[in-house]
Amino acid sequence: MKNRKSITAVSFTETAGHTNDPDIIISDPHIRLLEKERHVLLALGDDLTKVREKNDLILLFSSRIRELYPFSHSLITLINYASQTYTPFLLDPAPSPVESHHAYPALITAHYPVDSPLIQQVLTNDAPTAFIIRDIMDVPGNPDFLRLNYEAGIREILLTPLKSKEQPIGFLHMYAADTTSFTDEFRNVIKGIAPQISSAVTNIIKNEEIAHEEWINEVLLSLSNEMAKVRTRQDLLKVITSSLRELICFSHSMMTVMDETLEYYKAYLVDEEARLSELTDCSEALSIPVDDGIYDIASLYYKPLIFDMQTLNMDTMPAWCKLQYEAGAREMIVKILGGNGSARYGLMLFAPKTGTFGPTAANIIQRISSQLFTAASNISANEEILRRENEKSFLLEFSHDIAAVRTKDELKQAIFRVLQQVLNVKLPMIRILEDDGLTLSPYMYDETMFEKMKTTFTSLSAKNIDIHEALSARVLNSEEPVIFNIAEEVRQGNPSPYIPLWQSTGMANTFGARLRVGNTNLGTIWLLTDDINLNILKGICAQISIAISNIRANEKILAYKQKLEIENDYLKEQIQTIYNFSEIIGSGAQMQKTYRLISQVAESSSTVLLLGETGTGKELIARAIHNASPRKGKLMVKVNCAALPAHLIESELFGHEKGAFTGAIDRRIGKFELANHSTLFLDEIGEMPPELQVKLLRVLQERELERIGGRTTIKVDVRIIAATNRNLEAEVQAGRFRSDLYYRLNVFPINLPPLRERQEDIAPLANFFVAKFSKNTGKKVNGLSAKVLQELKSYHWPGNVRELEHLIERSILLCDGHMLKEIHLPRHQPGESAQSPVFSNATLEQIERAYIVDVLKRCSGKISGAGGAAEILEIPGTTLHSKIKKLGISKADYFMK
Numbered sequence: 091m092k093n094r095k096s097i098t099a100v101s102f103t104e105t106a107g108h109t110n111d112p113d114i115i116i117s118d119p120h121i122r123l124l125e126k127e128r129h130v131l132l133a134l135g136d137d138l139t140k141v142r143e144k145n146d147l148i149l150l151f152s153s154r155i156r157e158l159y160p161f162s163h164s165l166i167t168l169i170n171y172a173s174q175t176y177t178p179f180l181l182d183p184a185p186s187p188v189e190s191h192h193a194y195p196a197l198i199t200a201h202y203p204v205d206s207p208l209i210q211q212v213l214t215n216d217a218p219t220a221f222i223i224r225d226i227m228d229v230p231g232n233p234d235f236l237r238l239n240y241e242a243g244i245r246e247i248l249l250t251p252l253k254s255k256e257q258p259i260g261f262l263h264m265y266a267a268d269t270t271s272f273t274d275e276f277r278n279v280i281k282g283i284a285p286q287i288s289s290a291v292t293n294i295i296k297n298e299e300i301a302h303e304e305w306i307n308e309v310l311l312s313l314s315n316e317m318a319k320v321r322t323r324q325d326l327l328k329v330i331t332s333s334l335r336e337l338i339c340f341s342h343s344m345m346t347v348m349d350e351t352l353e354y355y356k357a358y359l360v361d362e363e364a365r366l367s368e369l370t371d372c373s374e375a376l377s378i379p380v381d382d383g384i385y386d387i388a389s390l391y392y393k394p395l396i397f398d399m400q401t402l403n404m405d406t407m408p409a410w411c412k413l414q415y416e417a418g419a420r421e422m423i424v425k426i427l428g429g430n431g432s433a434r435y436g437l438m439l440f441a442p443k444t445g446t447f448g449p450t451a452a453n454i455i456q457r458i459s460s461q462l463f464t465a466a467s468n469i470s471a472n473e474e475i476l477r478r479e480n481e482k483s484f485l486l487e488f489s490h491d492i493a494a495v496r497t498k499d500e501l502k503q504a505i506f507r508v509l510q511q512v513l514n515v516k517l518p519m520i521r522i523l524e525d526d527g528l529t530l531s532p533y534m535y536d537e538t539m540f541e542k543m544k545t546t547f548t549s550l551s552a553k554n555i556d557i558h559e560a561l562s563a564r565v566l567n568s569e570e571p572v573i574f575n576i577a578e579e580v581r582q583g584n585p586s587p588y589i590p591l592w593q594s595t596g597m598a599n600t601f602g603a604r605l606r607v608g609n610t611n612l613g614t615i616w617l618l619t620d621d622i623n624l625n626i627l628k629g630i631c632a633q634i635s636i637a638i639s640n641i642r643a644n645e646k647i648l649a650y651k652q653k654l655e656i657e658n659d660y661l662k663e664q665i666q667t668i669y670n671f672s673e674i675i676g677s678g679a680q681m682q683k684t685y686r687l688i689s690q691v692a693e694s695s696s697t698v699l700l701l702g703e704t705g706t707g708k709e710l711i712a713r714a715i716h717n718a719s720p721r722k723g724k725l726m727v728k729v730n731c732a733a734l735p736a737h738l739i740e741s742e743l744f745g746h747e748k749g750a751f752t753g754a755i756d757r758r759i760g761k762f763e764l765a766n767h768s769t770l771f772l773d774e775i776g777e778m779p780p781e782l783q784v785k786l787l788r789v790l791q792e793r794e795l796e797r798i799g800g801r802t803t804i805k806v807d808v809r810i811i812a813a814t815n816r817n818l819e820a821e822v823q824a825g826r827f828r829s830d831l832y833y834r835l836n837v838f839p840i841n842l843p844p845l846r847e848r849q850e851d852i853a854p855l856a857n858f859f860v861a862k863f864s865k866n867t868g869k870k871v872n873g874l875s876a877k878v879l880q881e882l883k884s885y886h887w888p889g890n891v892r893e894l895e896h897l898i899e900r901s902i903l904l905c906d907g908h909m910l911k912e913i914h915l916p917r918h919q920p921g922e923s924a925q926s927p928v929f930s931n932a933t934l935e936q937i938e939r940a941y942i943v944d945v946l947k948r949c950s951g952k953i954s955g956a957g958g959a960a961e962i963l964e965i966p967g968t969t970l971h972s973k974i975k976k977l978g979i980s981k982a983d984y985f986m987k
């Protein structure tokens with residue numbers, strides 16, 4: 091159809107058999123033939139100049155010549171000088187006898203060598219040359235189309251060289267079914283029109299070239315429009331795989347991008363149709379050094395470089411090249427895009443046959459390379475913007491998470507969540523810089539990745555390390571995070587014990603950074619990851635630093651609060667006792683001696699051992715010593731060694747870490763730490779259990795301690811005052827008190843005499859207490875009678891000053907007037923006979939009655955309220971009333987002398 095259309099488009103000048111001049115009538119048949127021949131040739135020559143389309147040419151040619159001479163079919167072949175071959179260019183539309191042969195399709199696309207005897211003969215003749223096919227078809231080197239034609243009934247071939255500027259450009263092939271077709275006249279005619287056919291062919295070729303060029307331009311234009319629109323890598327891949335394929339015949343494509351260092355490149359666009367998709371999963375292939383023998387060579391050339399892949403040593407080639415080769419690629423064309431210093435991309439096209447990529451392909455790639463580079467750069471810029479936005483929102487989210495964190499546990503959860511779920515980064519360790527500024531202690535870690543080296547990890551992670559430890563020092567001294575390529579550290583023989591640990595995880599890199607807030611180093615953080623996203627990791631570290639700093643500040647505030655609370659308790663206690671020791675009463679010789687000792691020892695930090703019966707004022711003296719010492723600015727801390735069970739005293743004294751034992755839900759500071767730079771008063775030291783005596787001894791010797799469950803040693807500066815009412819020497823001899831501790835404590839003993847040995851102090855003490863309690867109770871009692879004083883002096887005071895104090899307090903409460911005339915001393919005094927009812931053979935009720943009467947007597951009949959009998963009996967007043975009634979006790983019973 092197309093051929094026909096083209097023919098009608100050509101305006102033929104004349105119809106065969108008629109002259110232009112109607113007056114001339116030619117009768118001689120030979121002349122008529124010549125005339126006809128002249129007309130046909132003229133018309134053909136004229137028509138040939140109008141031929142633009144190649145099919146028109148052959149159609150025109152074969153129809154015009156057939157009018158003169160019969161022949162079977164014709165075709166034109168063109169010479170390819172590069173390959174020294176010729177190949178069919180134009181085929182006669184007239185049916186050819188070989189058309190139905192199965193080898194015909196191959197026949198018309200084949201390239202035939204020009205050095206065959208057949209062609210050489212034609213070229214030598216340089217004129218239309220006829221051959222009897224049977225004579226030449228079996229000559230070695232001659233083309234097989236001769237035999238095929240022969241088998242289809244063709245017997246003769248006429249080959250005419252076509253030339254342009256004296257240079258053969260191809261051949262006109264004409265075939266005939268007998269051996270008499272190509273007469274001299276025929277050949278002469280063909281020889282005559284050969285130059286016109288040649289120039290028509292040249293024109294067609296030129297036109298085709300122009301048309302092809304125009305088409306290329308059109309495709310390139312639309313390609314460049316498409317490229318201007320691409321926003322993503324996928325868009326770009328689409329442009330390459332569809333539009334570029336229109337221009338260049340390739341099987342697969344790939345684009346690569348260099349990293350920031352310009353030393354490595356990796357896959358950027360991967361053609362999914364090929365095995366190249368494996369590249370995305372092939373981690374070694376992800377980063378390839380540029381000196382791979384392809385990339386570096388191609389970068390040297392301005393124009394695309396064609397590689398015959400069969401000549402490459404695949405053993406040394408990068409993974410992508412091997413994969414392509416295995417997938418059947420044999421030729422590739424490589425163009426490195428972008429100039430020096432800018433991120434450079436690589437474009438690689440592959441073909442299964444060598445010779446696929448020629449100068450045209452190279453030219454096209456060259457022409458699109460700057461646009462391709464711009465498109466890829468734009469995509470990368472877009473990706474970068476997107477990445478930054480993602481990073482920002484990611485960090486924002488993390489910072490929200492972190493802002494809600496109050497405790498270390500919450501922080502751990504937040505960190506693990508973000509690292510594992512979002513980043514696939516592992517946290518081997520966070521270490522915290524201790525207050526000494528020299529030690530890094532373990533703070534948080536994830537041991538799950540160290541399954542293969544569990545023991546090593548456990549032992550390394552349990553230890554505090556020095557800030558000068560090689561890896562930590564590198565990180566602490568570097569402003570920027572340090573990235574350790576694990577394989578590289580192994581290769582260089584880094585002796586650090588952490589390297590094999592990291593290696594055992596199979597991860598590629600370790601990221602080490604210092605945790606820092608403002609100008610203060612908090613510690614170090616170590617992360618393991620295959621892919622380092624510096625911005626994100628740095629952002630995360632900054633957030634973690636702030637969180638840790640807040641948590642630590644919080645812990646310190648809590649500890650401080652706890653300390654304040656404890657101190658507050660002591661303060662209250664001290665305020666309560668302030669009345670007691672604002673003045674130590676007693677000026678007798680014994681007390682004078684005590685005062686001297688106090689003033690001798692107070693200034694120093696020496697340990698003082700206070701010995702004396704209960705209630706003799708040991709604590710009072712201890713406070714007096716503290717208040718006279720340079721430590722008086724801080725509160726004296728007291729521990730009653732008899733008041734707590736052994737396991738609690740230990741924690742009370744030394745403190746404990748959170749989780750040190752069941753019930754240790756929080757960290758607690760011990761009394762020793764609390765008394766730092768102050769005085770620790772160890773009351774009832776004689777009651778201290780032996781296992782604690784040894785621990786106390788250690789602290790007294792070393793002046794340092796460890797909290798229960800703690801790893802760090804805490805130095806303390808504490809002055810010890812110990813007190814006991816036991817005979818410590820006897821306790822040592824009985825083996826109940828360690829002798830070494832006794833000698834440690836007995837540095838400066840002060841013996842407080844019992845009150846019965848300090849008769850001269852009884853009156854001042856009694857008066858002091860009368861004044862104190864009358865003030866406290868609001869009663870206006872201002873002295874005691876001589877009788878009472880006498881009674882007090884004759885009493886033996888087993889409870890010493892405390893007993894006196896309590897007696898006066900009780901008596902004041904029972905006293906009605908301004909003078910204390912009545913005192914109720916306990917009746918069981920040594921040497922005195924018991925004045926209580928004789929209980930032998932008495933009933934329980936009788937004993938109860940007698941005892942209540944006795945108490946009522948002592949309370950001067952007061953039943954309820956402070957100092958009343960109900961209080962002493964520890965029953966409610968109403969119960970006592972009903973008992974009195976039930977037992978028939980009358981006022982006469984207890985008001986009787």
Ligand SMILES: Nc1ncnc2c1ncn2[C@@H]1O[C@H](COP(=O)(O)OP(=O)(O)OP(=O)(O)O)[C@@H](O)[C@H]1O
Pocket residue numbers: 670671673674675676702703704705706707708709710711773813814815855891892895
């Ligand atoms: N010389 C004194 N002057 C005034 N009050 C005193 C004197 N000695 C003791 N006291 C008072 O007696 C009471 C008991 O004193 P303190 O608690 O100091 O005795 P202690 O020897 O420590 O007793 P314990 O061995 O039972 O602990 C306190 O209220 C104290 O104020």
